[in-house]
Amino acid sequence: MARHRRDPQGFLRIMMAVGAIAIAVALLAVGGYALWRAVDTAADPVSAGIAPQSSESRPASPTAVPVLAITVTGTRTRVYVAKPGDGEILVSRVMARGETFVSDERRLAVVVEDGSAVRIRVNGETRPPAEPGVRLAFTVDGDRTAAGA
Known part of the structure; x- marks a missing residue:
């Protein structure tokens, strides 16, 4: 009678x-958690102890008044600011409460998804807030502000 021997390669394939x-289940779990954290609207970075981020564009001196300063006062809103001449985008993202964007560029195109969720200062003057849910779009041109659609 022949002896039956186990196949060592079969066990290795199963393992x-x-x-x-x-590994696939672990990657799905990590990806699902990251997605859940990214779309979690209840998360507030200020109360979570995360420092608000600011723009790299800053006034030349601490006493100078910036041309444009946008501070998010609501939960969060999408902010878009670009230079109209060359199309350089300075900011285009969802900003959370407490975040501020500051720029000294003389010509800017500005769009804010929810105008009631931000405080906007142009050349040191505060613009009146919009009604909740109203999209703001305007241009900053030199020392004056032009309203847009």
């Missing part, structure tokens, strides 16, 4: 398949 499934 590799189990390992691959475990």
Whole structure:
């Protein structure tokens, strides 16, 4: 009678398949958690202890009044600011409460998704807030502000 011997390669294949499934499940869990944190609207970075981010564009001196300063006072809103001449985008993202964008550029195109969620100062003067949910679009041109659609 012939002796039956176990196939060592068969056991190795099963262990590799189990390992691959475990890695795939772990990656799905990490990706799902990251997605959940990214779309979680209840998360407030200020109360979570995360320092608000600011723009790299700053006034030349601490006493100078910036041309444009946008501070988010609501929960969050999308802010878009660009130079109209060359199309350089200075900011285009959702900003959270407490974040501020400051720029000294003389010509700017500005769009704010929810005008009631921000405080806007142009050349040191505060613009009146918009009604909740109203989109603001305007241009800053030199020392004056032109309203837009």
